[in-house]
Amino acid sequence: MLHGASVTLRPATDADVPVLAAVRAKPEVYRWWRGDADLAAEVARDLADPETEKRVIEHEGQAVGMIQWHAEQDPDYRHAGIDIFLDPSVRGRGLGPDAVHTVARHLFDDHGHHRLTIDPAAANAAAIRCYEKVGFRPVGIMRQYERGTDGPWHDGLLMDLLAAELTDPDSRP
DSSP states (O other): OEEOSSOEEEEOOGGGHHHHHHHHHSHHHHHHHOOOSOHHHHHHHHHHOTTSEEEEEEETTEEEEEEEEEEEOOTTTOEEEEEEEEOGGGTTSSHHHHHHHHHHHHHHHTTOOSEEEEOOBTTOHHHHHHHHHTTOEEEEEEEEEEEOTTSSEEEEEEEEEEGGGOOOGGGOO
16 A cells, blocks of 8 residues: 555555446546446456556545556666546546655655656646646657547657656645
């Protein structure tokens, strides 16, 4: 279990599939995360993937999203990448920055990473603001990075964070 200022991040289990699939199905989340017609089956496959560590984001005892990370283990390129989705009903409360900060601190302090990456859609202004609140900086645009649910390719924004740049989101003006 990882504890932030307002969130608890606990390991995801099969029992979390229905609530995580329901969050992923919300249009504000589905727009960015997409998914198969059977989101529950897709979430179950995601949880079974041994290449990523998944944590359910809990706030006031309720599951409100998921954060995950993967690590590049090659010593010459070692870093970790983060992904997150959050129920739109709890946005605007600082839970996203709190969850990202908590995982970043864990990856730096407990796993010895020196650099983290995250790659939101370039048009996802809310996600980009969330990541900037904990110190992530834009590295560059990844042109035609992913196909959108509307068919055409869309740009992604590569962002990174060095350990010394981690900022407590509650301390920002």
